[in-house]
Amino acid sequence: AVVSTQSTGVRESAGTTRSRVVEEMDSAMVKIEQIRQEELESYTNFVMGLINQSGQITVERVHKLLSMLIDDSVAGLLTEDEVKAFLDKKVKQKLLCYSSGAYKKHKT
Secondary structure, three states, X not given: OEEEOOOOOOEEEHHHHHHHHHHHHHXXXXXXXXXXXXXXHOOHHHHHXXXXXXXXXXXXXXXXXXXXXXXXXXXXXXXHHHHHHHHHHHHHOOOEEEXXXXXXXXXX
């Protein structure tokens, strides 16, 4: 089947149209993920403050607190796995360390 797109007047096959739609959806999903990660990064100081106050914190606790803080934004549906990946990134950056199920400030 051949499809004519009204905006460009270009004729293309339905398969090509589907491929383009899939590519655009993939691109949009990548963009949303980038926005979510950037927004999560903006909470680094908040998380570090929590750890400074309590000495250590679990992924579940960080997730709960961030979920209350981030309600209807792009990152509003934050999962524990995303929080864990964020905290693990901070471990790799040597800002945090992980021990006995909790994250603590990295000792320099």
